Amino acid sequence: MAYDDLRSFLNTLQKEGQLLRINDEVLPEPDLAAAANAAGRIGEGAPALYFDNVTGFHDARIAMNVHGSWRNHALALGLPVDTPVKDQVEEFARRWDAFPVTPERREDAPWRENTVEGTDVDLFQILPLFRLNDGDGGFYLDKSAVVSRDPEDPDHFGKQNVGIYRLEVIGRNRLAIQPVPMHDVAVHLRKAESRGEDLPIAITLGNDPVITMVAGMPMGYDQSEYEMAGALRDAPAPIATAPLTGFDVPWGSEVVIEGVIESRRRQIEGPFGEFTGHYSGGRRMPVIRIDRISYRSDPIFESLYLGMPWTELDYLVGPNTCVPLLKQLRAEFPEVQAVNAMYTHGLAVIISTKKRYGGFAKAVGMRAMTTPHGLGYVTQVIVVDEDVDPFNLPQVMWAMSAKVNPTDDVVIIPNLSVMELAPAASPAGITSKMIIDATTPVAPDNRGNFETPAKDLPETKQWVGRLQSLIAAR
DSSP, rough: OOSSSHHHHHHHHHHTTTTEEEEBOIIIIIIIIIHHHHHSOOTTTOOEEEEEEEETOOSSSEEEETOOHHHHHHTTTOTTOOOHHHHHHHHHHHHHHTOOOOOOOOOOOOOGGEEEEGGGOHHHHHOOOSSSSSOOOOOOEOOOEEEOOTSSTTTTTGSEEOOEEEEEEEEETTEEEOOTTTTTHHHHHHHHHHHOOOOOEEEEEEHHHHHHHHHSOOOOTTOHHHHHHHHTSSSEEEEEEEETTTTTEETSSSEEEEEEEEEEEEEEEOOEEOTTTEEEOOOEEEEEEEEEEESSSSSOEOOOOOSSSSHHHHHHHHHHHHHHHHHHHHHOTTTEEEEEEEEEGEEEEEEEEESSSSTHHHHHHHHTEEEEEEEETEEEEEEEEETOOOHHHHHHHHHHHOOOOOOEEEEEEEEEEEETTTTTTTSTTTTEEEEEEEOOTTTOOOOOOSOOOOOOOOOHHHHHHHHHHHHHOO
């Protein structure tokens, strides 16, 4: 089933027992974020959370942890609620191959019901804002899809970017945005500022679950997120035209904010508790001026708690990081079998691959670091043989402990790029990167004593199924 808006997905979550409505009165701080933080600590199957009785807010509706378990992630893709994570990743990869799917343009978007513009714009009157971590520098919109276009090629549909960027509320009609240099919105902003122009922008809140997935996906610069959403939904993504910018935005959004990133204007943004499990400090960041807000009646404000993993973010960006890396690597190295980039948005990546010749695994690791995502994120790569499941950490640890000779199999490359949020970077944006080759050497690399491996008995697979059946029947 493809969901056209957040509300239809929340209805499905409720029917499947994956939405917890909290009717008791709660404080905006710390209760909202603490509850979402706790959802990541209660084990697999955590539900989405819905609050509608928040102290100090009149008639607020707040959804959190919407993608925050593998059960919810499966439902977002229209899969059975109990689909195993490995199967979800494989299905994600299968649907990727249907890209591109042309979106469906619709009129009468529900967010057109209400509009404020000009001097009447006031975020505090429309959104129930609250801090996510106690050290945050302010209120954040951290689960919005931000739409921008290439100023030099504005009619190229694929170069219209839909991305997730953190946005700090710094005034009733002002936001500060952190555009990571490797991300498309930063490319668009550089081009606009080189021309002395503001960069028009649309910010959409409360989107259908797949739009949010693709907005956080590392795709090619000229690949359309809407066309990828159609592939992942198994149905064209519904879009509408934003009235002020003319941009293509999700049809089913709860709120659409339009304005410009003001050319060459900067203001302190942060600190913010980030997905790395650390606060990022305050930095001078670009400023957005909001000129128009369109919104559904009784809008639902969707927010995302992030901090020390695992949180909702890790479920949201896990498969959508694994699969692009897999596809990009396989295009040049068809020997690559699987990619596990689940950890801290792919700062660490585990790759299983066959090998053509000695040294091949290290080449695969280096290529992972130079993919669109790898340039800004991948700092550590572990490469294992094709018979090692990169999603099975005991197998990965066995490969590392049994097959790695640190002198020959650990490669450290200094002074490479990384996003500034990486806490180990020094200075910010620069780091050393590491490849650990935990594969079996092949000719002409004839090191070690790996000629007689112990493998599972031929009957083991049959007995796995037999034992599982006996256990289930107890």
